[in-house]
Amino acid sequence: MRFLRGAAIALTLGLFACSTIAPTPILMGRVDKLNTEVHQRYLDCSEGANYVPDLEGCDPELLETKTIELMNLSVELIKADYKQPQGYDIHLAISMIYFRIGERNGNAYSRAEVIARQFFEIQKASSRGLALNTARYYLAHYTAARGSWQYYNAIHQLNALRKSEFLFAQTEGKIAVPHIEGPRLVRLKQAIQVLGALSGLIN
Amino acid sequence: MPASILVRTRQILSNIWRRLKLIDWIGAVFAILKAAKKETLEVDEKYIVIKPRILSDENYLRGVSALKVALTFVPFPGAQIAGPVLALGEVGFKLWKRISLSRDYDQLVFPPVDPNMLRFFVQLDPELAKHYGDLTTIANWGNAAIQELEPIFNDLSFLTNFEMLRAKYPHFDHDYLKRRAAENLATLQTNLDAIEQALLQVSQSPETNANIRGAFESLKGLFPVMNDWALFNSEGFDEVISIIDTIL
Numbered sequence: 252m253r254f255l256r257g258a259a260i261a262l263t264l265g266l267f268a269c270s271t272i273a274p275t276p277i278l279m280g281r282v283d284k285l286n287t288e289v290h291q292r293y294l295d296c297s298e299g300a301n302y303v304p305d306l307e308g309c310d311p312e313l314l315e316t317k318t319i320e321l322m323n324l325s326v327e328l329i330k331a332d333y334k335q336p337q338g339y340d341i342h343l344a345i346s347m348i349y350f351r352i353g354e355r356n357g358n359a360y361s362r363a364e365v366i367a368r369q370f371f372e373i374q375k376a377s378s379r380g381l382a383l384n385t386a387r388y389y390l391a392h393y394t395a396a397r398g399s400w401q402y403y404n405a406i407h408q409l410n411a412l413r414k415s416e417f418l419f420a421q422t423e424g425k426i427a428v429p430h431i432e433g434p435r436l437v438r439l440k441q442a443i444q445v446l447g448a449l450s451g452l453i454n
Numbered sequence: 455m456p457a458s459i460l461v462r463t464r465q466i467l468s469n470i471w472r473r474l475k476l477i478d479w480i481g482a483v484f485a486i487l488k489a490a491k492k493e494t495l496e497v498d499e500k501y502i503v504i505k506p507r508i509l510s511d512e513n514y515l516r517g518v519s520a521l522k523v524a525l526t527f528v529p530f531p532g533a534q535i536a537g538p539v540l541a542l543g544e545v546g547f548k549l550w551k552r553i554s555l556s557r558d559y560d561q562l563v564f565p566p567v568d569p570n571m572l573r574f575f576v577q578l579d580p581e582l583a584k585h586y587g588d589l590t591t592i593a594n595w596g597n598a599a600i601q602e603l604e605p606i607f608n609d610l611s612f613l614t615n616f617e618m619l620r621a622k623y624p625h626f627d628h629d630y631l632k633r634r635a636a637e638n639l640a641t642l643q644t645n646l647d648a649i650e651q652a653l654l655q656v657s658q659s660p661e662t663n664a665n666i667r668g669a670f671e672s673l674k675g676l677f678p679v680m681n682d683w684a685l686f687n688s689e690g691f692d693e694v695i696s697i698i699d700t701i702l
Contacts (some may be wrong), residue, residue, distance in 0.1 A: 286560055287560050290560040290561075290562060293562065294562075297564075299608070300612060330507045330510065331506070331510050332506070332510060333506050337559070340559070344561060347562075347568070348562070350566070350570075351566035351567065351568070352566075355570060360570075362503075365501075366503060368501055369501050369503050372498065372501040372502075373501075376497045395571055399570035399571045399573065399574040400570045402570075433642060434563060434564045435565055436641055436642075437611050437638070437641055441571065441611070445574055445575065449574075
């Protein structure tokens, strides 16, 4: 009887862990699988660094649907453990694809920037902060991306507070430069340049 | 109700009461509170836009810890079984999470350019603005303009060979293209310098140092070509790889 009771408790806990605890093995597996699929679909639609939706084998609509699905799923991963960097990393990397292929509106940019800021603040507060420079990279990128959007669509939002945010992101981006490599470094330097120009536009 | 059942019930309740009296209630309360205490996170709440779910694993693990402590104070059969099972669940879960989260996820080699940043950049850069500024005006801006500008912008961001840039963009100022190629080379080769330093650190003698340095300089000489071919011509990339094979 005692053995059966123990087995029952173990089984209940196991089922509970697999279905309700986040990140569940199921959630992690889905994120991983979908992430691989979205990357493959994006590669099917690209030549080198360029997005070419006319390529044979490319399905832009399905790519966008899957990208949005993965963005939502990665938010679940962040909710499940908001201190771990993986959820943020996947979400922010996938958002870059989304902004290239999908709708670009102020709300989406704003959300990406605040998530990047959360990632940065948590990494900064962490005693380990292993992904701090990655977080700086995303912070600089999304602050610059939203700033560019504001410049064209909501220039009245470029005020003194925004200038301080641009300068802050630019400073943090510069700190990350020695720690980021390859094409990501190219994008980081571009973001730093854009942030400098944007802050220069505000008196 | 038969008297035997009443007697039996009374015995059970009496046993429970006797066992409950054995519990150090004050110790139990303190131990449970300690196990369930929330970890402090020194992040300003205003930056937390995605909050943890109630059933996040952290909360679950806190619950498991509290339950484990509580069970050690409960002198009933079953609690002794549940304790180790819970311990295994928590440790097992933490271990699984560590393994699971440390996996490498797919990342794009070339992060996509942001269209709004691209537009801003073209207007910011006098040479780009001179040739393509009209595409960034309100009237012309759209998907077609993005499709046209992206390859040009990426070429100017990633190509490290001046000759190739000049061949593709003969209408651009040559000094501008030279500067872009040099800047791209410096940016993309940053990690090569780090690799060289790492290799030299583990080498044993000045002779080995010299050999490593020499071999590395040859490879570095090829890397601008590799970068360009890797981007735009896979056959050319294979060719360069075969040349490296013959050198090594």
